[in-house]
Amino acid sequence: QVQLVESGGGLVQAGGSLRLSCTASGRTFSTYTMGWFRQAPGKEREFVAAISWTGGSTYFADSVKGRFTISRDNAKNTVYLQMNSLNPEDTAVYYCAGDRSPRITTTQKYDYWGQGTQVTVSS
Numbered sequence: 001q002v003q004l005v006e007s008g009g010g011l012v013q014a015g016g017s018l019r020l021s022c023t024a025s026g027r028t029f030s031t032y033t034m035g036w037f038r039q040a041p042g043k044e045r046e047f048v049a050a051i052s053w054t055g056g057s058t059y060f061a062d063s064v065k066g067r068f069t070i071s072r073d074n075a076k077n078t079v080y081l082q083m084n085s086l087n088p089e090d091t092a093v094y095y096c097a098g099d100r101s102p103r104i105t106t107t108q109k110y111d112y113w114g115q116g117t118q119v120t121v122s123s
Helices: none
Strands: 004-007 010-013 018-024 033-039 046-051 058-060 068-073 078-083 092-099 117-122
Touching: 004 092, 018 033, 018 092, 018 117, 033 068, 033 078, 046 068, 046 078, 058 068
Parallel strands: 010 117
Antiparallel strands: 004 018, 018 078, 033 046, 033 092, 046 058, 068 078, 092 117
């Protein structure tokens, strides 16, 4: 069983930055596609970004393109989400997810999920 633990959330002012981390247990992390999703109050969970197991391919939601980057360090079993130019609309619980499939997907059909970390952006 793979466990994912997110960290790095918090309160930031509009225009600021945060870096989220997601550390995975297990020896097969390096073979997983990894994704970030978020859920704002009263809204459905939505795709944010994803990265292939090699790190060579990334994909972003239009709402975060150009502001967020995703990266991974397979030696540390960790995936990162660097969030810049944050605005109040980015306020949400952010979830890390892992998928055994090598194809990047923007759907929520990931095999493993973390518990989430709160990101709050004040205006």
